[in-house]
Amino acid sequence: MKNLYSSKYGPWIIGLAISLGVAVAVVVLALVAATVTFRRAEVASVYNNKKVDIKGIQPDSSVWGQNYPREYETWKRTADMNFKSKHLGNIPQNSLSDRPDMVILWAGYAFARDYSAPRGHFYTIEDMRGTLRTGSPGVDEQKDLQPSTCWSCKSPDVPRMIEQMGAEDFYKSPWSSMGPQIVNSIGCADCHNPANMDLTITRPALREAYQRLGRDIDQAPIQEKRSLVCAQCHVEYYFQGDGKYLTFPWDNGYTMENMETYYDEADYADWTHAVSKTRMLKAQHPDWELFLLGPHGQKGLSCADCHMPYISEGGVKFSDHQLVSPLNNISSSCQVCHRDSEETLKELVYFNQDRLLETRNRLEPELAKTHILTKMAIDGGISDEELAPVRALIRQAQWRWDFGVASHGASFHAPVETQRILSHGLDKTLQAQLLLKDLFRAHNLEIGELPDISTKEKAQQFIGLNPQKLNEQKAMFLTSVVPQWLEEAKAQGRI
Numbered sequence: 239m240k241n242l243y244s245s246k247y248g249p250w251i252i253g254l255a256i257s258l259g260v261a262v263a264v265v266v267l268a269l270v271a272a273t274v275t276f277r278r279a280e281v282a283s284v285y286n287n288k289k290v291d292i293k294g295i296q297p298d299s300s301v302w303g304q305n306y307p308r309e310y311e312t313w314k315r316t317a318d319m320n321f322k323s324k325h326l327g328n329i330p331q332n333s334l335s336d337r338p339d340m341v342i343l344w345a346g347y348a349f350a351r352d353y354s355a356p357r358g359h360f361y362t363i364e365d366m367r368g369t370l371r372t373g374s375p376g377v378d379e380q381k382d383l384q385p386s387t388c389w390s391c392k393s394p395d396v397p398r399m400i401e402q403m404g405a406e407d408f409y410k411s412p413w414s415s416m417g418p419q420i421v422n423s424i425g426c427a428d429c430h431n432p433a434n435m436d437l438t439i440t441r442p443a444l445r446e447a448y449q450r451l452g453r454d455i456d457q458a459p460i461q462e463k464r465s466l467v468c469a470q471c472h473v474e475y476y477f478q479g480d481g482k483y484l485t486f487p488w489d490n491g492y493t494m495e496n497m498e499t500y501y502d503e504a505d506y507a508d509w510t511h512a513v514s515k516t517r518m519l520k521a522q523h524p525d526w527e528l529f530l531l532g533p534h535g536q537k538g539l540s541c542a543d544c545h546m547p548y549i550s551e552g553g554v555k556f557s558d559h560q561l562v563s564p565l566n567n568i569s570s571s572c573q574v575c576h577r578d579s580e581e582t583l584k585e586l587v588y589f590n591q592d593r594l595l596e597t598r599n600r601l602e603p604e605l606a607k608t609h610i611l612t613k614m615a616i617d618g619g620i621s622d623e624e625l626a627p628v629r630a631l632i633r634q635a636q637w638r639w640d641f642g643v644a645s646h647g648a649s650f651h652a653p654v655e656t657q658r659i660l661s662h663g664l665d666k667t668l669q670a671q672l673l674l675k676d677l678f679r680a681h682n683l684e685i686g687e688l689p690d691i692s693t694k695e696k697a698q699q700f701i702g703l704n705p706q707k708l709n710e711q712k713a714m715f716l717t718s719v720v721p722q723w724l725e726e727a728k729a730q731g732r733i
């Protein structure tokens with residue numbers, strides 16, 4: 239057999255290059271580990287100057303801020319909306335207007351109503367109340383579209399409520415019932431134990447997923463915890479059973495295929511597609527899982543290494559708590575390890591992102607078209623039985639599309655894996671179209687004219703939504719229901 243490494247240089251020189259590469263990486267990681275240990279020691283002195291004694295789950299981050307003003311001041315900057323890189327940034331952007339095909343992909347599911355690119359943690363509560371995905375309960379006799387499970391990744395009031403009522407009862411209560419309770423955006427109590435400031439896992443779903451894999455999450459090494467605090471929310475998940483119990487589908491492993499098998503074995507579907515009548519899966523945002531498969535994840539870096547770089551201020555070193563695109567601060571986040579210029583590093587990020595976008599731009603419209611062609615087949619009298627293999631491919635294709643796209647950082651975190659996933663998505667989509675063409679021919683059906691879905695509004699009308707009405711109801715909800723929530727929260731001394 240041919241040597242895997244054979245090339246014009248011969249295997250030995252490549253072996254040498256690899257050893258050198260590994261040596262450099264080991265030194266880099268040793269340095270990272272050293273800084274982490276060094277700084278943790280430094281932190282101890284801060285604890286001795288505590289101004290307030292925090293007991294239990296304190297959801298108000300300003301109280302913690304009295305003890306840790308540097309972290310608090312940078313945490314407040316998650317409110318900033320002043321950064322834009324080539325594809326991302328902390329400015330909200332209506333994704334459905336940018337890409338109306340996504341309305342078709344999510345037809346029959348709440349995401350077809352509203353979907354925006356994320357912004358800073360400061361806005362989690364405001365954005366949750368404001369999105370059309372939660373509906374406008376209490377307006378025009380509307381009921382809740384979502385259970386309280388939806389609040390899970392939004393606020394330190396969530397662990398507070400779970401402690402009070404138990405996870406099971408919390409998840410299954412209607413979303414609006416928690417409106418007066420959940421008022422603080424993501425803060426210190428989501429990630430820290432106030433007694434010693436150790437990183438802590440406050441979300442049952444992550445603990446339970448680790449338990450099922452036979453691991454005790456509290457024993458995870460600190461470098462892993464510097465990612466696990468993010469994996470409480472930046473992961474794939476689903477709402478299990480009638481109790482809508484928040485569950486991470488990792489029992490078979492963390493890859494796209496592992497999780498697909500998990501869902502298939504449970505015969506699980508998030509919803510039935512309104513256009514193609516396919517039983518669909520919705521991928522959430524497998525940021526952590528995909529990160530593990532990328533070059534930095536495989537070298538043992540953690541999320542905090544880039545998203546929470548160290549800053550020095552008056553001789554004190556601390557972690558930047560702004561949690562934004564690392565391109566906002568390349569010198570602290572990348573150049574600690576890489577000697578390349580800011581320009582080069584930025585270009586390396588865009589290089590991967592642009593190439594992923596090429597595949598996405600091929601896949602997304604073809605997948606939307608496949609849903610519509612399937613509807614034409616249904617309308618033309620083609621049976622569910624004949625359409626079963628088409629629907630199986632659509633389910634698989636869209637799971638791949640969503641998995642690769644919903645993790646906003648993945649095109650940089652794990653470019654090869656994400657390209658692999660999207661290209662399988664494109665393959666499955668085109669296979670479904672080939673099967674459909676055969677069915678059309680066998681039934682002597684003409685492929686009709688495709689609808690105009692060139693804007694969000696047109697696409698929403700095609701799937702039977704009335705965007706104007708939804709917006710009016712939301713405006714009413716924000717001016718009538720939410721103020722009542724806030725009054726109640728004030729009366730109970732929570733804000």
Ligand code: HEC
Pocket residue numbers: 327328329355356357358359361362363365366390391392393424428464467468469470471472541542545546561562563
């Ligand atoms: C309690 C859940 C939760 C935890 C824990 C969490 N996040 Fe987030 N994160 C969110 C949500 C929700 C959003 C979207 C907020 C919005 O758009 O309103 C978000 C947004 C972001 C963004 C986008 C910000 C922007 O400016 O566009 C980044 C980056 C991010 N998180 C990184 C992290 C990192 C790194 C960690 C761990 C150190 C982490 N998050 C921990 C829930 C969480």
Ligand code: HEC
Pocket residue numbers: 274277278281299302303306309310313424425426427428429430435437460463464467468542546555556557558559
């Ligand atoms: C999304 C999770 C997350 C949130 C929210 C968060 N932190 Fe941290 N914090 C971290 C991580 C990760 C570290 C790095 C820990 C390490 O390396 O040991 C850290 C470190 C710290 C440290 C140790 C010193 C340092 O700066 O490295 C302090 C003190 C601290 N945070 C205070 C706060 C305060 C105060 C808040 C709220 C205003 C807060 N944190 C919110 C994740 C978080």
Ligand code: HEC
Pocket residue numbers: 323324325326327328355356465468469472525526527529534539540541542543544545562563564565587646647648650651
């Ligand atoms: C090696 C550095 C690095 C590490 C480690 C890293 N990221 Fe990122 N992350 C980036 C870069 C670079 C981007 C793209 C930013 C851009 O395009 O502006 C990004 C983007 C993101 C985004 C999208 C931000 C937005 O504005 O939409 C999220 C969310 C995110 N990362 C979360 C995480 C999580 C969670 C982890 C750990 C599992 C992690 N990152 C680890 C460098 C890193």
Ligand code: HEC
Pocket residue numbers: 259263266270533534537539543544564565571572573574575576583584586587
């Ligand atoms: C804590 C150290 C560290 C930080 C911080 C860091 N990197 Fe890296 N980076 C590495 C290591 C280690 C590798 C893998 C090197 C290898 O395998 O030869 C790597 C590899 C890369 C690669 C090559 C990836 C590939 O396909 O093999 C790029 C591009 C890169 N980093 C960009 C960045 C950018 C941009 C940032 C800031 C957002 C960043 N890195 C932050 C340590 C770091």
